[in-house]
Amino acid sequence: xTGVTQSPTHLIKTRGQQVTLRCSxxxxxxxxxxxxxxxxxxxxxxxxxxxxxxxxRGNFPPRFSGLQFPNxxxxxxxxxxxxxxxxxYLCASSLEGTGGGxxxxxxxxxxxx
Amino acid sequence: xxxxxxxQTEISVVEKEDVTLDCVYETRxxxxxxxWYKQPPSGELVFLIRRNSFDEQNEISGRYSWNFxxxxxxxxxxxxxxxxxxxxVYFCALxxxxxxxxxxxxxxxxxxxx
Numbered sequence: 565x566t567g568v569t570q571s572p573t574h575l576i577k578t579r580g581q582q583v584t585l586r587c588s589x590x591x592x593x594x595x596x597x598x599x600x601x602x603x604x605x606x607x608x609x610x611x612x613x614x615x616x617x618x619x620x621r622g623n624f625p626p627r628f629s630g631l632q633f634p635n636x637x638x639x640x641x642x643x644x645x646x647x648x649x650x651x652x653y654l655c656a657s658s659l660e661g662t663g664g665g666x667x668x669x670x671x672x673x674x675x676x677x
Numbered sequence: 678x679x680x681x682x683x684x685q686t687e688i689s690v691v692e693k694e695d696v697t698l699d700c701v702y703e704t705r706x707x708x709x710x711x712x713w714y715k716q717p718p719s720g721e722l723v724f725l726i727r728r729n730s731f732d733e734q735n736e737i738s739g740r741y742s743w744n745f746x747x748x749x750x751x752x753x754x755x756x757x758x759x760x761x762x763x764x765x766v767y768f769c770a771l772x773x774x775x776x777x778x779x780x781x782x783x784x785x786x787x788x789x790x791x
Contacts, residue, residue: 605783606784671720
């Protein structure tokens with residue numbers, strides 16, 4: 565059973581650019597959630613995807629968007645990057661209806677300069 | 678709305694000492710799940726324990742134990758006989774029964790010295 569895989573592991577972007585982060589779900593999981601973790605803080609929920617549709621969203625602006633594919637993998641896109649977007653982005657997969665059995669990936673460390 | 682508070686920012690202990698991490702949560706829902714996660718320097722959040730709101734039985738799993746008390750909205754976590762490999766950031770998290778997100782506390786950094 566493979567876990568959650570995220571790519572890339574590290575990324576440096578310039579303010580104003582766009583970025584795409586990728587996540588492969590754990591085998592058997594059909595739901596993907598994305599979290600942003602700023603340095604020294606707890607993860608903050610961005611959104612969740614289930615059956616290729618957004619299933620819930622946290623307090624993040626529309627320039628944060630996502631996709632889920634038929635194989636349950638997912639992308640997080642961030643447009644017009646700002647310096648405050650610098651953070652660890654974590655992907656978590658789960659099986660809908662199982663009361664939160666989340667498996668997290670190791671994250672993508674995004675630095676915006 | 679829900680909220681998780683971890684009042685301890687950092688804890689430093691010597692190997693073999695016990696470590697207790699405090700967690701206080703707020704929710705008006707009667708159905709919810711509480712979690713503890715460990716985040717080593719590699720960044721991955723590692724699941725440790727989960728408890729639902731209808732089960733206040735406290736258990737021990739290896740060197741881990743927890744104390745869930747609905748009366749005080751607390752879900753404390755103890756590592757017995759700590760080891761250097763236990764050094765990490767520990768997060769308490771809350772998930773409502775039909776909700777889609779985990780609400781995390783700010784985390785407690787645990788340093789175990791040899």
